[in-house]
Amino acid sequence: MEKRELNDDEKYMKEAIKQARKAYKIGESPIGCVIVYQNKIIARGYNRRNIDKTTLGHAEITAIRKASKVIGDWRLEDCTIYVTLEPCQMCAGAIVQARIPRVVIGAMNPKAGCAGSVLNLLEIPQFNHQCDVERGVLADECSGLMSSFFRELREQKKNK
Numbered sequence: 001m002e003k004r005e006l007n008d009d010e011k012y013m014k015e016a017i018k019q020a021r022k023a024y025k026i027g028e029s030p031i032g033c034v035i036v037y038q039n040k041i042i043a044r045g046y047n048r049r050n051i052d053k054t055t056l057g058h059a060e061i062t063a064i065r066k067a068s069k070v071i072g073d074w075r076l077e078d079c080t081i082y083v084t085l086e087p088c089q090m091c092a093g094a095i096v097q098a099r100i101p102r103v104v105i106g107a108m109n110p111k112a113g114c115a116g117s118v119l120n121l122l123e124i125p126q127f128n129h130q131c132d133v134e135r136g137v138l139a140d141e142c143s144g145l146m147s148s149f150f151r152e153l154r155e156q157k158k159n160k
């Protein structure tokens with residue numbers, strides 16, 4: 001089979017997956033995120049909720065904070081955010097608040113996702129900002145990371 005070249009969305013999702021792997025290594029749910037501005041990654045983040053003991057430790061919040069520092073504005077109007085798992089209500093809210101125009105999602109999260117699963121905070125017409133949302137980019141790789149993480153966790157518990 002001929003190997004297809006990755007398109008830009010897949011290329012940046014790969015970078016988000018690299019961040020998710022960092023979370024995996026420190027025992028956090030493997031969720032990663034990058035923010036791209038003018039074809040350049042300006043911010044990265046990965047889940048550190050347990051290790052930092054804060055609800056605000058989600059990958060997206062970390063990346064949004066860093067991107068705002070780089071851009072020098074809370075508005076991230078020309079950025080695209082790539083996240084390996086469908087954002088939660090907090091992160092989807094932050095994405096709308098930051099006016100990020102485009103969101104690229106790896107795997108969906110039927111139990112907690114707020115970009116189309118439980119809710120769709122990214123595309124509510126009554127808000128002053130809606131995002132253009134792309135779903136399912138390298139979804140298998142993103143969800144595979146999650147399932148192997150939780151499988152390992154269950155095995156560790158069993159062997160205790």
Ligand SMILES: [Zn+2]
Pocket residue numbers: 058059060087088089090091092
């Ligand atoms: Zn979140």
